[in-house]
Amino acid sequence: MFNPSAHRSSVRTELLAGLTTYLTMAYIVVVNPSILAMAGIDHGAAFVATCVAAAIGSAAMGLLANLPLALAPGMGLNAYFTFVVVKGMGVPWRTALGAVFLSGVLFLLVSVFRIREWLINAIPLSLKLGIGAGIGLFLGLIGLHEMGLVVADPATLVTLGAVDKPRVLLSALGFLITAGLSVRGVRAAILIGIIVTALLGIPFGLTRLNGIVSVPPSLTPTFLQLDVAGALKLGVTTVVLTFFLVDVLDNAGTLIATTHRAGLMRPDGTLPQLREALLADSGGAILGAVLGTSTTTSYIESAAGIEAGGRTGLTALTVAALFLLTLFFAPIATAIPGYATAPALVFVACLMARALRDVRWDHATDAIPTVITAITMPFTFSIATGIGLGFIVYVAVKAAAGRWRDIAGAVWLIAALSALRFAMG
Numbered sequence: 001m002f003n004p005s006a007h008r009s010s011v012r013t014e015l016l017a018g019l020t021t022y023l024t025m026a027y028i029v030v031v032n033p034s035i036l037a038m039a040g041i042d043h044g045a046a047f048v049a050t051c052v053a054a055a056i057g058s059a060a061m062g063l064l065a066n067l068p069l070a071l072a073p074g075m076g077l078n079a080y081f082t083f084v085v086v087k088g089m090g091v092p093w094r095t096a097l098g099a100v101f102l103s104g105v106l107f108l109l110v111s112v113f114r115i116r117e118w119l120i121n122a123i124p125l126s127l128k129l130g131i132g133a134g135i136g137l138f139l140g141l142i143g144l145h146e147m148g149l150v151v152a153d154p155a156t157l158v159t160l161g162a163v164d165k166p167r168v169l170l171s172a173l174g175f176l177i178t179a180g181l182s183v184r185g186v187r188a189a190i191l192i193g194i195i196v197t198a199l200l201g202i203p204f205g206l207t208r209l210n211g212i213v214s215v216p217p218s219l220t221p222t223f224l225q226l227d228v229a230g231a232l233k234l235g236v237t238t239v240v241l242t243f244f245l246v247d248v249l250d251n252a253g254t255l256i257a258t259t260h261r262a263g264l265m266r267p268d269g270t271l272p273q274l275r276e277a278l279l280a281d282s283g284g285a286i287l288g289a290v291l292g293t294s295t296t297t298s299y300i301e302s303a304a305g306i307e308a309g310g311r312t313g314l315t316a317l318t319v320a321a322l323f324l325l326t327l328f329f330a331p332i333a334t335a336i337p338g339y340a341t342a343p344a345l346v347f348v349a350c351l352m353a354r355a356l357r358d359v360r361w362d363h364a365t366d367a368i369p370t371v372i373t374a375i376t377m378p379f380t381f382s383i384a385t386g387i388g389l390g391f392i393v394y395v396a397v398k399a400a401a402g403r404w405r406d407i408a409g410a411v412w413l414i415a416a417l418s419a420l421r422f423a424m425g
Contacts, residue, residue, distance in 0.1 A: 002066055002312040009311040014068075017310025018318020021070050023188035025301040025319075028054070028072045029326055030194055031341045032293065035078045039086040039093045041292065044217025047330055049291040051323045052219070057284030057296045059320035062313030065276035068305055069255070070319040071284045074297040075348050076135035077246060079142055081294040084382050085239050096239070097222075097289045098231030103243035104285030104295070110248075111278035122410035126366035127390050129355045130373030131246065134386045136352025141378040143345030146338050147171035166204045167339045170197055175343035182347070190344050198340040206339065211331035222292020245387060245414075247285060247295050255298060365401050369394035388418030 004014050033046035050073055057071030085096045109115075144150040148168040153159035161168055178193030186192065201207035231240060255277060281298055288296035305315050356374065360366045373390025380386065395415040398406050 002062075002314040004312050004314060009309055011314065013309040014312055014314035015318050017068060017305035017315040018070075019322065021068075021299075021302050021305030021310065021315060022319045022322040023191060025070060025072055025299050026188070026322075026326070027190040027194055027341075027344050028075070029323070030191075030336045031075070031344055032073045032078050034336075034338055034341050035082050036093075036293065039082040039096070041093055042217075042221035044330065045219050045221040045223075045292055048216050048219045048327060049222055049288070049293040051216075051327050053284065053288035053291050053293050053296045055320040055323040056287055057280065058316045058323065060280035060283055061277060061298070062316030062320065064280050064313075065273040066313035067273060067277055068310035068312060068315035069277070069298050069302045070305070070316055071281065071296050071298055072323075073288060073293045074247070074295050074299075075345075076139055076352075077243065077297065078294040079139055079345075080242065080246070083142060088381065089239070091239065092227065092230070094225050094227040095230035096294075097226035097292065098228040099239045100243055100295050101226050101228055101286055101289035102231050102240045103247060104282050104289060106240065106244045107247060107285060108279070108282035111275065111282055122408035123414075124366070124394065124406075124408075124411065126359060126370045127373060127394055127411075129359055130370035130390050131387060132355040133353050133370075134374035134377035134390075135246070136349040136355070137374055138349075138377045138381075138386075139345045139352070140349030141381075143342045143349060146342035146345065147175070148339070167201075167206060170200055170204075170206070171339045171343055173197065173200070174340060175346055178343055178347045179350075190347060193347070194336060194340050194344055197343065198336045201337065201340065207335065207337055209331065209335045213328055214331050216327040217330055219291065224290060225292060226289050241417075242387065243295055247281075247297050365394075365397045365403060365406070368397050388414075388422065391415040391418050392422075 002014070004010055029047060029050050032050045033043050036046040037043040054070070054072035058069075061067055061069050061071055081096055081100070085091045085099070086093050091099075141150065148161040148165060148171060149163070150158050151161040163169065163172070174193050174197030177196055178189050181189035181192055198207045202209070255274070277298075281296075284296035288294070302310075302316075305319075356370070359370050369390050372393045373386050375386075376382075376389050377386030391411060391414045395407055395411060398404070
């Protein structure tokens with residue numbers, strides 16, 4: 001079915017590659033429930049939804065597209081879900097899940113009708129880089145706050161927290177452990193960093209473990225709890241479009257980067273089984289919302305499995321099986337506190353900020369919109385605002401430079417809609 005030998009691989013290699021990918025992204029079963037719990041979602045149900053959504057999405061990618069790509073609820077999108085939509089805008093989490101569902105349906109439609117290629121190709125590389133880096137900086141700010149290193153201050157807006165507290169010191173140590181393991185090439189650096197940090201907190205009473213293996217928690221608190229009708233209201237339209245746009249950009253970048261690294265990209269630059277991959281990704285977002293988690297998307301951590309030799313959908317199917325197995329280790333995942341997962345957010349931020357290295361810094365009309373997009377996300381605490389301002393500035397500086405032909409129709413449209421949204425408050 002997967003024909004690994006035709007891709008210069010083997011069943012053993014594919015299984016090991018799947019294990020490698022799983023270890024690099026398994027941190028999501030700890031981090032995602034913690035973030036969603038801040039939105040009011042039941043932690044146990046969010047854990048189950050995360051595992052099942054990752055299993056279904058990864059299995060769909062393997063079976064439909066035969067690609068070694070794993071899916072799970074996306075970092076950045078879960079932060080936008082909790083901190084911007086639910087806590088910032090006051091949208092109920094059920095309505096926010098409805099917005100995730102609608103964004104998945106929209107993604108599915110543009111994939112089926114091939115609108116997605118037009119949209120992706122129209123958005124300039126500078127804005128794509130700015131969006132990726134900006135989400136990373138946004139995650140970094142959240143992580144530093146959860147670590148206790150950055151706190152609010154009435155005089156300077158933010159300042160350094162109380163670094164003499166055990167919780168803060170352990171978080172900082174956890175980040176250094178993760179970073180140190182990563183530079184030494186350890187695949188599961190993030191997961192190991194989280195676990196070690198949590199274990200170090202036991203003597204201080206910061207971590208309490210109530211078992212190792214158990215029956216999975218109930219999914220009832222989140223299953224089919226999405227409010228699609230509420231998400232259809234005008235006030236949530238921007239939220240749906242932001243979920244959609246970020247998911248499309250993130251998915252496109254992951255597909256391009258991983259298939260190129262795996263040697264699966266065709267000579268003309270097109271991607272194999274693109275339609276099937278998009279169906280798996282959009283279907284994962286839809287099913288994830290039904291289960292009770294934020295947007296499910298392709299994971300760049302799949303590159304770790306590709307480096308280990310993964311070339312077919314058997315790698316993705318292995319990841320799916322491991323996520324299902326994880327369901328029975330809920331006591332461990334649900335016992336890990338926020339101070340242990342926060343360093344992972346900061347480390348992921350460091351990885352995502354690398355997108356800025358590809359910016360054409362000697363071209364002001366490209367560099368300026370990129371920087372505006374990236375820095376306004378954390379400073380306005382809104383991914384949507386950063387994207388909107390980035391498009392507006394891009395159109396403005398290109399027009400001021402007389403380079404009207406560089407502005408695609410889709411960019412004009414997004415910039416105009418963003419300006420209208422800001423004008424309406």
